Amino acid sequence: MQARVTGHVQGVGFRYATAQRARELGIVGYARNRDDGSVEVGMAGHDDDVANLIDWLQTGPSAARVDQVTSEEIAPQSWTDFQTG
Template sequence: MNDANPLTKVITRHLRITGRVQGVGYRWNMAQQAQALGVSGWVRNRLDGSVEAVACGPVDAVQALVDWAQSGPMGARVDGVVVSEAEGGELPSGFEQQETV
């Protein structure tokens, strides 16, 4: 029997989203999606116009958030989402919006 069920394994991913993703409620909507999926982490705007996020949770939940990030909320235009592995580090217990960097 294999104890490493990929659906219960916890992963952490870093996302960088480009396009028209600021001023359209992207961060707020991502936080709502993440909370509904049970994903912890954070999301913030970047001065270059992109949005950056770190998501930690079960594989299926994090993948669902990555899938959502591909289109974002109504009014957003997502040109690209770069996903990479990330260290868990100090993450909030929930999912929060952070200040622009």
């Protein structure tokens, strides 16, 4: 699964908070800033855990302001942990 989060989501610890939440849920993948000011999140794990992370992305950390989260299925990846970059 891949999600794109828009709003005030860069410079507020969004990627690091996402990584922490993902690790708590046992999700592997990544969170990275995009040039357009959004954050892209790739994730893999149990369906319920992925759905839980997507729900969490709707709010994010307290310093963030999330305007929109869009998600789509992507081809399976060979992630082994959760990275920020």
